[in-house]
Amino acid sequence: MIVEILCVGTEILLGNIVNTNAKFLSEELANLGLSVFFQTVVGDNPERLESALDIALNRSDIVITTGGLGPTQDDLTKEIIAKAMGKKLVENAKAKEMLEERLHSFRLVITENNYKQAFLPEGATPLYNNHGTAPGAIVENNGKRVIMLPGPPSEMTLMFKESVLPYLKTLSDDVIVSRTVKMIGIGESTMASMADDLINSENPTVAPYAKPFESQLRVTAKAKSEAEALGLIEPMVDKIKERFEDYIYSYDVDESLEAAVVKLLKANKLHIACAESCTGGMLASTIINVPGSSDIINESFVTYSNEAKEKRLGVPHDILEKYGAVSEEVASKMAEGVALVSAADIGIGITGIAGPDGGTKDKPVGLVYIGLYYKGNTVVKKLTRKGNRLTIRQGTVMTALDMIRRAVG
């Protein structure tokens, strides 16, 4: 079945916002084994919306729209969808109920205008909006389907997961199940060439994905039941595990590297402390973004100046003088020092040149040392990263998290 994504919103055409809705829907639909051949964005203009909708219905089986359901524009979009699908716009009793419940939960007084949101194309199935007020809807006619979703991503993604996903699954006799293997420390092209034979597999399929600073393999099986699909997936995941074990940090598509690291430290009852120079608190902040990180981190230091490195972490003055702040020796002393002063099991010390200025021939922009102290040993990793100040710092944080995972795991 061919699906087209049609996003309605002048703010996208003006470049005010990035179209994350299209990305989210495309990814979800790909996971279901449905083909998306086109994404279209059109503004809040009736003629152009009608024309875009006609084109989409002509070349696709299902059109998923986002946006244009707000209190000021809802009539318009819904009228046009109704027209394109050959339906009248009528008050939908179930949508009205949903709407009253939602407005009540927001303690809002219901105005006549609100009730316009309960009007849907005749025979449409309303979709509950757990994050806003306007219901979505599924409209079917002559084998074509339009699924109308709200524009705000928080409303749209929840409605998709709660209502649209189960609906789309009923359209196929097959069950599609995916499993994502997440890796760090290996580039996408290396991963893909190492998995070359697996990528040629037909059911399950294996597809490589590059994400910022990490790589993924997604295994997808199509079968008559979930159990059967899992039966196809598991041996393939085992093969991937055997080949890439060292790089794999999670088999859960929603688990971030930092969440995996926090879980690992929790399980091992370990505490960590960071001493950061060029990353300036980004590693600590990334760890602390994981709920419950207070179990594994009490404190951390941003020691940007040499003086702070000496005073807070006890990095010897002569080592800073002799090797310079950006050196293996200083990274090592920072890691040991922060573990000691914070009484942490693991100490991380990061020092580097994030640019754009401050680079020399010997110590260019992108040179970073990450020290890791654990169980009486200190290791230092030297990075030579490309990119801008932010991406050098972000990549450093990811490598530091990877080092922690490998040291403990």
Add this chain to the structure above:
Amino acid sequence: MIVEILCVGTEILLGNIVNTNAKFLSEELANLGLSVFFQTVVGDNPERLESALDIALNRSDIVITTGGLGPTQDDLTKEIIAKAMGKKLVENAKAKEMLEERLHSFRLVITENNYKQAFLPEGATPLYNNHGTAPGAIVENNGKRVIMLPGPPSEMTLMFKESVLPYLKTLSDDVIVSRTVKMIGIGESTMASMADDLINSENPTVAPYAKPFESQLRVTAKAKSEAEALGLIEPMVDKIKERFEDYIYSYDVDESLEAAVVKLLKANKLHIACAESCTGGMLASTIINVPGSSDIINESFVTYSNEAKEKRLGVPHDILEKYGAVSEEVASKMAEGVALVSAADIGIGITGIAGPDGGTKDKPVGLVYIGLYYKGNTVVKKLTRKGNRLTIRQGTVMTALDMIRRAVG
């Protein structure tokens, strides 16, 4: 003139990447006063690309394509564009020169295959690729124009700014000049209603924009010369300044709030130190992302545990006991303590409940206190933020930066 953006790339349709190219181009075109009525995404498939291109050329004057110029797909896309524009595909001498120069600069051996990248629709103007190898091109016929750009954002954005922007400007007798006024601490709807009369202006136009945690007004004038356009813009910017002075942190669209704050502190020769609990280093990291921030920050502390707040910052034990870690009193002591121990002019203390757990009826998730010490005075701001753990923390960082700006400015 109507422009359509046509992005070619199966990876966008699979949801592997967000279409930032479309956003970039839309924003740039809006700044030029050009109307974008549709954005379309199509995969690397000849029939569907041809059909999308035909639809686009039918409803628009200029079609800007991105992607599909890579070494494996270039023939395909260029052939289809040539066909749609009624041109033959021929070797372009200037494109060949560009290509050889680029491959030479990458120290790459030139293969026969490389030379395919020098083939363009007959009569096309090649566009130099300062970041990659494949040239872009402008193809004109019968009043229609196709501008082919590469897919990687680093190549595409540079080529657009260097070659496409000057070209598009020649298509109009008018000069379009924009000025963006960036504000913090005021919501978009409040800003828009306060600027209601200005937003109705015709030349210059005034348009409100909501960005994460900030609001902007963009003033755009159309005139026969840049000087004339600036003459229209300046009185309007003055009006905005008068009305919103307190909220304005920059008149430079590319200047971030943190960059404005670092500039302000530098100009006043002030040093800052941060003590962060729930933000966990995010404020320090944000400040340190500004090049040259070493002039204004020597060190900072992540004091996540109560013990760290006592030990590093000297927050009195009985205050922590009496008021709890998330309190006005503790934020105030953290700010004063960090300024003292770091010998900084400004001290910031942040403590709050970022969730998802840990909230109570009295102290719900989203409750954050930000203390600011400066010149012997301490002020504390109480926030009750909505959102998830990350957005609560990000919003807190923006408010802290705003407080610094207001305290010093």
